[in-house]
Structure formats: C-alpha cells, structure tokens
Amino acid sequence: MSDVPFGFGIPDRDPDRRGDGDQPGSTGGGGNPADPFGLGALGLGGLGAGGGPEDLLGKMPLFAELQKLMSWQGGPVNWDLARQGAISQLAPGHQPTSGAEQTAVADALRLADLWLDQATEFPSGVERTAAWSRVDWLEQTLPAWGGLIDPLAERVVAAMTSALPQEAASMMGPLAGIMGQLGGMMFGSQVGQALGRLADEVVTSTDVGLPLGPTGVAALVPQNVTAFGQGLDRPEDEVRLFLALREAAHQRLFAHVPWLRQQLLDAVHAYARGIHVDREAIERGMAEAMGSTDGGGIDPSDPESIQRLLSSGMLEPEETPQQQMALRRLETLLALVEGWVDHIVAAAATDRLPGLSALAETMRRRRASGGPAEQTFATLVGLELRPRRLRDASTVWGAMAQQHGTAARDQLWSHPDLLPTSDDLDEPLDFVARQGRSDEMAELESMGDDTQSDGPAGDGTSGTDDGPAPDGDNRG
Structure with a gap:
C-alpha cells in the first residue's frame, strides 16, 4: 500500500521509499514532516513554524485565506481545498479537448x-x-467522490475528537471547537493530491471500477489515452477503441444492474461505520507528548503541534472485523465488475481488434503495478485490489458463458x-x-410438478394406487 488511509498512520521512515517525497515541491507519499497537511503549497505552512511574532506579522495577508479555509461548513472534507489543490497539480500539463478529439471519441464509443x-x-x-480533459474528469467526478469519502472522513473526525482525553480537550480550550475544520483541511489536502494524481492516469469515467461520472455519460480522457498507448506500437485509433469498449461495457453493467x-457505496460506508480509534493509545500518547521537554509537546497556541498530533500515528484507525468484512465484500464486487468487463471486451473484440492481446496485457500490467483503482482505494479506504481476484472473476464469467451460455452468465447479475x-x-x-x-435440479423439479398435475382430477393423489391413506382412515 503506497499510503495509509487519510494519512492516519506511522510515517514511512525508510529513506529508500521516501525518496523524492522529501524534496521540495514533491507530492509523493513521504510528504513534508513539518507540513503534513500540504498547507505549504497554499502559503500557510509557516504558521506557527517560526515561533516569533515577527514571522506571523510578515504573513498577515494570508490570514484572510486561512480564515476562508477554516470557515468551510460543507462537511468533513473541505472540497473547495481539495478541488483547488487538484487543479493546481493539473494546471501545468492541462490540455483542453479539441473538436477532432470529441468526434473521434464519439465514433469509437458508437462502434464499441x-x-x-x-x-x-x-x-x-x-x-x-x-x-x-483531466480537469473535466475532476469536475465531473467530484460529486461521486464526495458520496464515497465524506462518510469515512466524518467517522474518522468523530472518532478522533471523542477519543481525546478530557484533560487534553479542556487544555486545548477554543481549539477543541475547530478540530472539525482542521480535519476538513487535512482531508481536503490529501484528497486533492490523490485526485490530482489520479486525473493524470485515468483513461475513462469508470477506470477505477466505479460509475463516477453522470449517469449515462460514456467518457474518455484523450490526453491519457495517448499516454496509455505509448510504447505499444499500435495505432491510436485502435487504442482508443479498446478503451471505448471497456467504457461502454462498464456503462451497460451499471445501467442494467440497478x-x-x-x-459498492454501501461497502465503503460499512467500512466507515467500523472505524474505531484506540482511546488508551491516544491517552498514552497525549500524556507522553505533554510530559516531553524536547519541544514535541502539545501547545494549544501552536497549530503545528496539533498537526504533529494528527500525523504522528497515534490516531491510526484500528481495523475491525467488520471493516475487514466490508473491504472483502468491496474487493470481491470490484473484481467481479472488472472481470466481467475483461471477458465481455475479449468476446467482442478477439476477431476484430488485431492488437487486443497487447492492449489487454498492458491493462493487466497496469493493475499489477498498482493502477489508478488500486492506488486510489489503498489511499482512501485501505483496500488493495489483488490481480488474482480479477483473474478468478474473469474465469467465472468465461466458464459460465462457455458451459451455460451468455444469458445464464448475465443472469447472475x-x-x-x-x-x-x-x-x-x-x-x-x-x-x-x-x-x-x-x-x-430446477428442471427436475419442474418435471415433477408436471407429473403431479397429470394425475386424475379430484382424487387427491399423484396418479398412483399406493399412496398414503386419507387422514380420516382409521385402519387397524
């Protein structure tokens, strides 16, 4: 897993894995220990960091922006911050779609x-x-991400706040009332970074296995379609058609399996309901922090010390059996969706698309190395899709079609x-x-029903002479 869900975990201390994550401007998994929320990108990372009044006075114009961020009332995730952060990541490489690309995508989807x-x-x-475009994908899918992530974030914030020791809560005073805003900023920053990275890779509206776009809208991201086909030595229109087949197959499934x-949403929400934070661990961590003399204690007047608390790992959600069941259910559903799409696309294109094998293998490698779906769910809900599950799901759909026909295969949905x-x-x-x-068995039962209905009318038997005696027969 590349990231712990929402950053609630012990930081990765392996320098080989941190790598570029410690470099200025990086958005990698290592992050900046002094700026765990990514506020430095907004010019807010220095608040409380310098320690002197002159540092704060020099940043006075930024308090208006801070006040705006802290006034968010739209839920547990600051989606304004998430959107701004994601778009700022995408801006340098943003390419609007052209009329020719619109026509090519429409033609590919119709043929698919x-x-x-x-x-x-x-x-x-x-x-x-x-x-x-990549920004279009972000804008069109944000409502769906809100429905997925808000319940999880809300549960984490509630568990985090309720688990604080009473002494610490009273010591924080007014700061205790803005824990929700701090959590919203933290989640907004992390979600924005995750969605910005995702928008650089996704090729369709359903690339993560979920229907993220508006209902009935089949969409491709031409800039990322081109990147997907690089190095394959296949014509671009063939790559586009392969991905259009996958998108159109997803759309059929989600449209006709209501x-x-x-x-899928319920499985994510079931995970959120199982969030549990170890109160004793937090109390021990707070006691140690408040008793420390090395500058690592909790100072209610220093926002950076609150950030250290939130990112230290002591608030790591403890995975419960209920959560494990929910994640297993979500993993299985997503594997079945992707396995069905793999099988359907192969059935439709094997004799028509010369580069199908190479394109399908590229998609498999993309998953195995951690494609958009794996990375997103590992970051946001702690789930890693295992390629083995996808292969097994594809085996089910292929064997069902071969042994029982396409109607029986699709009837399982x-x-x-x-x-x-x-x-x-x-x-x-x-x-x-x-x-x-x-x-x-169903056919035999049906035949048995037909046999019984063929017996002599009104005799109360199935047509045989040795049936049981009537209830009123008092034979000795």
Whole structure:
C-alpha cells in the first residue's frame, strides 16, 4: 500500500521509499514532516513554524485565506481545498479537448456499442458521449467522490475528537471547537493530491471500477489515452477503441444492474461505520507528548503541534472485523465488475481488434503495478485490489458463458445473492459447476410438478394406487 488511509498512520521512515517525497515541491507519499497537511503549497505552512511574532506579522495577508479555509461548513472534507489543490497539480500539463478529439471519441464509443451487442444480453447504457480533459474528469467526478469519502472522513473526525482525553480537550480550550475544520483541511489536502494524481492516469469515467461520472455519460480522457498507448506500437485509433469498449461495457453493467452502484457505496460506508480509534493509545500518547521537554509537546497556541498530533500515528484507525468484512465484500464486487468487463471486451473484440492481446496485457500490467483503482482505494479506504481476484472473476464469467451460455452468465447479475462470493472465487470452476447442477435440479423439479398435475382430477393423489391413506382412515 503506497499510503495509509487519510494519512492516519506511522510515517514511512525508510529513506529508500521516501525518496523524492522529501524534496521540495514533491507530492509523493513521504510528504513534508513539518507540513503534513500540504498547507505549504497554499502559503500557510509557516504558521506557527517560526515561533516569533515577527514571522506571523510578515504573513498577515494570508490570514484572510486561512480564515476562508477554516470557515468551510460543507462537511468533513473541505472540497473547495481539495478541488483547488487538484487543479493546481493539473494546471501545468492541462490540455483542453479539441473538436477532432470529441468526434473521434464519439465514433469509437458508437462502434464499441455495436460490437458489444453481440457479446452480452445487456443493451447499451450510453446516453451521451464525451471527451474530457483531466480537469473535466475532476469536475465531473467530484460529486461521486464526495458520496464515497465524506462518510469515512466524518467517522474518522468523530472518532478522533471523542477519543481525546478530557484533560487534553479542556487544555486545548477554543481549539477543541475547530478540530472539525482542521480535519476538513487535512482531508481536503490529501484528497486533492490523490485526485490530482489520479486525473493524470485515468483513461475513462469508470477506470477505477466505479460509475463516477453522470449517469449515462460514456467518457474518455484523450490526453491519457495517448499516454496509455505509448510504447505499444499500435495505432491510436485502435487504442482508443479498446478503451471505448471497456467504457461502454462498464456503462451497460451499471445501467442494467440497478443495485450494483448502491452495493459498492454501501461497502465503503460499512467500512466507515467500523472505524474505531484506540482511546488508551491516544491517552498514552497525549500524556507522553505533554510530559516531553524536547519541544514535541502539545501547545494549544501552536497549530503545528496539533498537526504533529494528527500525523504522528497515534490516531491510526484500528481495523475491525467488520471493516475487514466490508473491504472483502468491496474487493470481491470490484473484481467481479472488472472481470466481467475483461471477458465481455475479449468476446467482442478477439476477431476484430488485431492488437487486443497487447492492449489487454498492458491493462493487466497496469493493475499489477498498482493502477489508478488500486492506488486510489489503498489511499482512501485501505483496500488493495489483488490481480488474482480479477483473474478468478474473469474465469467465472468465461466458464459460465462457455458451459451455460451468455444469458445464464448475465443472469447472475439479477440479484446480489446469485454472484460468487470471495470464497467462491477461490475455486471458480467449482462455482460454475454448481450453477449447472442448480439448473438440473430446477428442471427436475419442474418435471415433477408436471407429473403431479397429470394425475386424475379430484382424487387427491399423484396418479398412483399406493399412496398414503386419507387422514380420516382409521385402519387397524
């Protein structure tokens, strides 16, 4: 995992892994120990750092910006700060989409939908096509990220605040009332950095396995599509069509499996509900901090000391069994979604797209090395998608289509209880074999019903002479 969720964890002290993260201007995982919230990028990192009144006086014009940030009332994540931080990362390399790119994306998505018609029972889910710039992707997906991240952040802030010892809370005085704003700034800074990095890589609106864009809008990010195809020695229109197939397949699934979107959100929210902070660990850490004489104590007048508390690791959420179950469920659902898309795209394009093998292998390597989905969920909810799960999910969908047909394969999406579980993915072919036995049992039951209905009318039997005696027969 590249980052601990929301930065609540012990900092990585391995200099080889920190690397460029300690360099000025870097947004790597190491970060700046003196500026854990990334406030230096806003000109606010020096508050409380210099220690002298003249330092604060020299920064007086920035207090207006600080007041604006601290007045955020929109929820546990300061999304204004997140948006500003992400856009500032994207600005140097931003390329708006051209009319030619809009046309090329629309054509690719229309052709992809035609090919997919022959590979799945689900009809098209594309109502509108779009070519997004990286900033467009950020703007269009922010509402969905809010629904995913806000419940988790709210739970962490509440647990963090409630776990502070009473003595520390009273000692902080007025600062205790702005813990929510500090948390919102911290989350906003981290989420902004994560989404800025993500926008540099995503190629479609569903690249992380979730429906992040507006309903019915199939979108590609041409600048990132070009980057995806570099070094593959394949025509750009072929790369674009491959990614359009993946986007259109995702759109079909989310459009015609109405419960799927909510199930994914519920799994993330279930993780948030399981957040638990070890009160005793915090009390010990606070006592040690307040008793220290090396400048590492908690000074209520020094915001930097509060930052040190939040980033020290003593507020690391403790993963509970409930959270482990929620993460396992989310991992399985995402693997099933991606495995279905892999299988559908292969079925639609194997005889039509010459570079399919190379493109699919590039996508597999991207996942194995930690693509956008893995990195984002590792950072935001502590989840790493394992490529093994994706392969097993693809095996289920392929074997279902081969042994039982495409209709039976897609019918598994009709109810969440019909889908394979994480345990089923351990033995995917056994799961597929059981589906065949279930079909046979259903057919036998149907035949039995037909036999009973063929018995003589009104005799109360199934057509045989040796049935049980009626209840009123008192044979000795």
